[in-house]
Amino acid sequence: MAPKETLLLFLICLPFTCVLPSKASQKVANRTASSSQATFHQLYDYLLTSYKKGVRPVKDWRRTTNVAIDIMVYAILSVDEKNQVLTTYIWYRQCWTDEFLTWNPEDFDNLTQMSIRTEAIWVPDILINEFVDVGKSPDIPYVYILHTGEVQNLKPVQVVTACSLDIYNFPFDVQNCSLTFTSWLHNIRDINISLWRSQEAVKTDKSVFMNQGEWELLHVLSHFREFRVEDASSESYAEMKFFVVIRRRPLFYAVSLLLPSIFLMVMDIVGFYLPPDSGERVSFKITLLLGYSVFLIIVSDTLPATAIGTPLIGVYFVVCMALLVISLTETILIVRLVHKQDLQPHVPDWVKRWVLERAVVLLCIRDRKAFCPIRTQSSDSSRNIENNGSTGERANRLWDLKFNPRGPGPPPPPPSGGSHIFKSILQEIAAIHQFLEKRDEFRDIAREWLQVGYVLDVLLFRAYLVAVLAYSVTLGTLWSIWQYA
Numbered sequence: 001m002a003p004k005e006t007l008l009l010f011l012i013c014l015p016f017t018c019v020l021p022s023k024a025s026q027k028v029a030n031r032t033a034s035s036s037q038a039t040f041h042q043l044y045d046y047l048l049t050s051y052k053k054g055v056r057p058v059k060d061w062r063r064t065t066n067v068a069i070d071i072m073v074y075a076i077l078s079v080d081e082k083n084q085v086l087t088t089y090i091w092y093r094q095c096w097t098d099e100f101l102t103w104n105p106e107d108f109d110n111l112t113q114m115s116i117r118t119e120a121i122w123v124p125d126i127l128i129n130e131f132v133d134v135g136k137s138p139d140i141p142y143v144y145i146l147h148t149g150e151v152q153n154l155k156p157v158q159v160v161t162a163c164s165l166d167i168y169n170f171p172f173d174v175q176n177c178s179l180t181f182t183s184w185l186h187n188i189r190d191i192n193i194s195l196w197r198s199q200e201a202v203k204t205d206k207s208v209f210m211n212q213g214e215w216e217l218l219h220v221l222s223h224f225r226e227f228r229v230e231d232a233s234s235e236s237y238a239e240m241k242f243f244v245v246i247r248r249r250p251l252f253y254a255v256s257l258l259l260p261s262i263f264l265m266v267m268d269i270v271g272f273y274l275p276p277d278s279g280e281r282v283s284f285k286i287t288l289l290l291g292y293s294v295f296l297i298i299v300s301d302t303l304p305a306t307a308i309g310t311p312l313i314g315v316y317f318v319v320c321m322a323l324l325v326i327s328l329t330e331t332i333l334i335v336r337l338v339h340k341q342d343l344q345p346h347v348p349d350w351v352k353r354w355v356l357e358r359a360v361v362l363l364c365i366r367d368r369k370a371f372c373p374i375r376t377q378s379s380d381s382s383r384n385i386e387n388n389g390s391t392g393e394r395a396n397r398l399w400d401l402k403f404n405p406r407g408p409g410p411p412p413p414p415p416s417g418g419s420h421i422f423k424s425i426l427q428e429i430a431a432i433h434q435f436l437e438k439r440d441e442f443r444d445i446a447r448e449w450l451q452v453g454y455v456l457d458v459l460l461f462r463a464y465l466v467a468v469l470a471y472s473v474t475l476g477t478l479w480s481i482w483q484y485a
Contacts, residue, residue, distance in 0.1 A: 039109045039111055040111075040114060042108060043111060043114060044116065047116075048120055051100055051121070052100075054122070056122065056186075057097075057098040057099055057100050057101070059099050059100075064188070064189060065096055065190065066096065066097070066193075067094055067095070067124050067191055068095045069126065069181055069194075069196060069240055070092075070093045070094075070202065071091065071092050071179065071220070072208050072209075073089075073090050073206075073209050074089045074090060074208050075209070075210045076246055077089055079215065081167050082304070084162060084163060084164060085132060086159075086162075086177045086244075087158065087161075088158075088177075088244065089135075089157075090179075091156050091157075092155055092156070092157045093153070093196060094196075095153070096150075096151055097148075097150055098121065098145070098149050098151050100149075101151065102147060102149040112146060113145065114144075114145060115143065115144050115145075116145060119141075123143075123153065124186075124191055126181050126184075126191075126193070127182070127183075128161060128179055128181060129180040129182060130163070130178065130179060130180060132161060132162045133160035135160045137156060137157045137158045140154070140155040163177035163178070165177075165306070166309075167304045167311045168310075169478075170253075170303070171250040172250050172479045172482040173247075173248050174245065174247045174248075174482070175246050175247075176243055176245050177244050178241050179241070179242045179244065180241045181242070182238065182240070187235040187237055188235075188237055188238040189235075189236075191238065192238050193240045194224070195224075195240065199222050202220055202221075203222070205220070214248060214249055214252075215246045215247065216246065217246055218246060219245050220242055220243065221242070221243040222241070223243070224241075226238055226239075227239060257299055258313075260295055261292075261295070261316070265320055265323070265468065267288060268323070268324055269464075271284050271285055271288070272461045272464075276331070276334040276338055277335070277338045279335070282328070282332060285328045286328065288324060289325065292320065296317055296321070316475055323471075326464070330460045334460070
């Protein structure tokens with residue numbers, strides 16, 4: 001055969017030689033897949049042909065089925081303080097041994113595990129006692145079974161449970177809610193419950209927890225208990241209780257609730273430095289009181305509400321409102337005390353003794369001379385003039401002092417023709433003199449009451465400041481202890 005013909009024949013046969021191995025490998029793969037699929041079908045038929053899912057899967061009815069359970073908290077969805085409901089999202093796992101789901105892996109192509117539908121086998125009736133609503137949990141229709149008969153049921157569950165929420169320490173509160181897993185029907189002789197992992201591993205496991213919300217997961221405690229229902233049967237039941245301990249992050253509430261209230265209280269304290277005889281202090285404190293009332297209306301929806309108790313922060317707001325009212329009342333009393341009026345009486349001597357003398361020393365007021373009792377010569381002369389007669393008599397005395405300064409005796413006769421005019425002028429001068437003395441006396445009285453008002457204002461301000469500081473230190477100490485406990 002010629003070289004050219006040989007080359008042509010080789011080129012024609014080359015595509016067929018490439019196609020044949022690929023078809024052969026495809027047949028091998030299809031045969032392997034068919035064999036694997038047949039193995040699953042064979043094992044499924046072998047296990048479930050005569051399987052009875054309506055009875056507990058034990059060959060000896062005296063043998064107890066042990067169910068190992070485990071949970072991992074994934075997220076805290078909501079905490080409803082008013083309805084006392086906690087909504088969490090957990091990863092739930094349970095494992096038990098089914099004695100009728102065992103096989104020899106060598107008989108089924110070394111197949112050691114497979115997944116089947118949950119409805120096809122017996123599943124323990126383990127529920128959560130605190131369930132109050134069905135959560136929106138995804139449906140996981142399959143379970144894993146091993147050749148030893150071990151069945152593993154793993155699924156995520158949204159749990160809506162009742163929980164006794166204590167909001168007294170809000171926003172530094174720590175909540176402890178329980179999830180109690182127990183068989184609703186079977187007693188401990190039929191179904192016993194245990195932990196899948198150790199208690200320490202369950203307690204410290206935060207690997208899947210979403211740690212970016214309002215609540216922080218502290219730990220998950222577990223406790224096994226065997227209890228008995230008080231009835232005629234007196235059967236014992238097994239339960240596994242998980243305590244989910246969570247703590248609220250208080251930063252948001254401290255910024256939005258506590259700081260504005262503290263600022264308003266500080267401004268109320270600063271308002272005491274306004275002069276008590278000015279009307280601006282009253283209007284300033286009324287404005288603060290109205291502003292605090294509006295603040296309480298705004299934050300009322302933020303505070304948790306329950307029918308069994310009030311959080312301490314609510315008591316704090318009420319006490320702050322009461323302190324603002326007390327501050328306004330004190331300001332009104334001081335302003336009324338120092339208000340200038342013509343018919344204001346003299347300061348009683350006991351008030352001078354206790355307020356202007358002893359209280360000044362007790363309060364350590366530096367400028368004590370400014371608060372000494374006032375006794376002016378004009379007031380004494382005014383009292384003497386009032387006790388000595390009418391305006392005409394005063395005019396005669398002024399006549400005597402003017403024209404007979406040497407002493408008693410017959411006064412010189414008044415100038416002829418103008419005696420009545422001269423006496424009337426003297427009467428007017430005496431009236432003006434009396435008016436000026438009265439005005440000075442009223443000023444001295446008003447000054448005395450002003451001094452009393454200033455001393456009482458300092459006394460009440462310091463008492464108010466001590467009360468506010470004591471209340472703030474007490475609340476701060478309690479909240480610090482609760483936060484870092």
